[in-house]
Every structure is written in structure tokens, then in C-alpha cells.
Amino acid sequence: MVVSALLAAAVVAGANVAGAQQGPSGGSDQDVADAQAKADQATSAYLDALTKSHQVDDEVLHIQQNITTLELRFSELRSDAQVRAIEAYKRSGTPIAVLLGEEAPGMDGARRTVMLDYLNARDDTTAGQFRKVRDGLQARQRDLKDAQAQQADLVAQLKGEEQRLNAELITAQNKRRAAAGAPASPTLGPLTDYVPRPGEHPHHNDPFLVCTRGIESHGNYQAYNASGPYYGAYQFDQSTWNGTANHAGRGELVGVDPRNASEYDQDDMAWTLYQWRGKGPWMGRC
Numbered sequence: 001m002v003v004s005a006l007l008a009a010a011v012v013a014g015a016n017v018a019g020a021q022q023g024p025s026g027g028s029d030q031d032v033a034d035a036q037a038k039a040d041q042a043t044s045a046y047l048d049a050l051t052k053s054h055q056v057d058d059e060v061l062h063i064q065q066n067i068t069t070l071e072l073r074f075s076e077l078r079s080d081a082q083v084r085a086i087e088a089y090k091r092s093g094t095p096i097a098v099l100l101g102e103e104a105p106g107m108d109g110a111r112r113t114v115m116l117d118y119l120n121a122r123d124d125t126t127a128g129q130f131r132k133v134r135d136g137l138q139a140r141q142r143d144l145k146d147a148q149a150q151q152a153d154l155v156a157q158l159k160g161e162e163q164r165l166n167a168e169l170i171t172a173q174n175k176r177r178a179a180a181g182a183p184a185s186p187t188l189g190p191l192t193d194y195v196p197r198p199g200e201h202p203h204h205n206d207p208f209l210v211c212t213r214g215i216e217s218h219g220n221y222q223a224y225n226a227s228g229p230y231y232g233a234y235q236f237d238q239s240t241w242n243g244t245a246n247h248a249g250r251g252e253l254v255g256v257d258p259r260n261a262s263e264y265d266q267d268d269m270a271w272t273l274y275q276w277r278g279k280g281p282w283m284g285r286c
Contacts, residue, residue, distance in 0.1 A: 043243030
């Protein structure tokens with residue numbers, strides 16, 4: 001799923017935004033251009049942070065899997081040691097009155113200890129190596145979990161700033177529309193001049209788009225997931241949709257519910273984001 005675009009870095013003075021909208025009023029045009037620049041840089045900076053966050057999450061998962069594998073190997077070593085001890089008793093002709101449990105009588109317990117020490121010398125070395133690796137992994141896991149917590153705090157702080165920048169962008173667009181005599185749209189609401197583009201997008205059948213919408217929505221352009229919320233075939237949230245539309249120079253899509261956009265326009269926003277930021281916004285799954 002594509003999550004909200006957040007502000008995370010300082011901007012480069014004088015940066016140009018793709019497709020900056022022009023209008024009849026110089027002042028309102030400048031307001032729109034400034035708001036577009038801030039929103040574009042906010043989206044770009046957040047998506048960098050998003051990719052890093054995914055990498056940390058993947059590393060945490062990988063470490064946990066490795067720790068689980070090591071614990072399983074420990075268990076297998078203990079089981080193998082008991083099996084070899086029993087087989088050694090059998091070959092020596094010594095009756096086994098009691099299995100190798102904690103309640104074995106004194107003599108059997110002593111012989112068990114000697115036998116296991118002898119048989120497990122190699123296993124002890126391996127187990128020691130496992131423990132060293134496991135301890136290192138657990139230390140790294142703790143560090144990464146701390147980093148995850150810090151990242152979550154940062155995302156929470158930046159979310160409010162991102163929403164403010166989205167509101168500024170739409171407010172600036174409304175001022176420009178008013179100067180042109182067009183009706184304004186509600187704050188954070190859809191702009192009223194959106195006309196869906198019909199037909200099939202040139203990249204509709206690109207393998208990446210096919211794979212992504214298959215994973216995200218099973219190809220359902222009206223899909224909705226309340227956990228984000230996430231919308232449409234590519235499961236944009238509203239802020240990232242707005243940021244992508246802004247980056248593409250398609251101001252008429254800013255504020256539009258992705259589900260209300262045509263299939264062509266949903267494909268266009270997904271293709272724009274893919275060309276701009278790669279697979280990262282969708283966790284690199286395709």
C-alpha cells in the first residue's frame with residue numbers, strides 16, 4: 001500500500017515543479033507554484049524515508065527468522081545428542097534402565113554426563129558459534145526496534161505538516177481559480193474541474209502495473225481499505241495521490257478520491273509514481 005507523503009527534508013531554493021500551472025493572476029500563480037514546490041519536495045522526501053523504513057522492517061523480519069532458525073538448530077542438536085548417547089549405550093552392551101532424563105539414578109546419570117560430554121564435543125563448538133551469532137542478531141534486533149520506534153515518532157510528527165501543505169496547495173489553487181472566475185473547491189475536497197480521461201493508458205499492460213494492482217486490489221479500481229484508508233486499484237492514500245498528481249502537473253486530480261478517477265488516470269498516477277520513485281512505495285513487491 002502507498003502511505004501518506006510527509007515532509008522530511010529542507011528544500012532546494014528555486015526548484016521547479018513538473019507541470020506548474022499558469023493562470024491569469026501573477027500573485028495567485030506564484031502562490032500555486034510555491035505550494036506545488038513544497039508539496040512535491042515533501043512527497044519526495046517522505047518516499048525516501050518510506051523506502052528506508054521498509055528496509056528496516058525487512059531487516060527486522062529477516063533477523064527474527066534467523067533467530068528462530070538458530071533456536072531450532074539448538075533443539076535439533078540436543079535431540080541428536082540424546083539419540084547418539086542411546087545408540088552408544090546399546091553398542092556397549094550396557095542395559096538402559098532409564099532413558100536419559102533428569103531423573104536417571106546416580107550411576108546412569110554420571111555415565112550419561114560422561115557419554116554426552118564425549119559425544120557432544122563437536123556439537124558444543126557448533127552450539128557456541130550459534131550462540132555467538134544469535135547474541136549478535138539479538139543486539140542488532142534491539143537496535144533496529146529502537147530505530148523503528150524513532151521512525152514512527154518522526155512519521156507522526158511529519159503527518160501533520162504534510163496535511164498542512166496539502167491544505168495550502170488546494171487553498172492556493174482555489175485562489176487562482178477565483179481569480180479566473182471559476183468556482184472554488186472545499187479545503188482538501190476535489191477540485192470541480194476534473195474531467196476523467198477515458199480509454200486505456202499506454203502502460204496499462206506494463207508488467208509492473210499489472211503485478212501491482214493484482215497484489216493491491218486484485219485489479220479492482222473501486223477497491224477501498226479502511227486501514228489507511230487506501231483507495232483504488234493501486235491503493236493510494238489521499239495524500240500520496242495528491243502529491244503524485246502535483247508532481248505530474250495534474251492539479252485537477254489533487255483532492256480527487258482515487259476511486260472517482262478513471263482507470264486511465266489511476267494507471268497514470270501509478271505509472272508516474274513508479275517512474276518517479278520506483279517500486280519503493282509499494283514495498284518492492286513486483
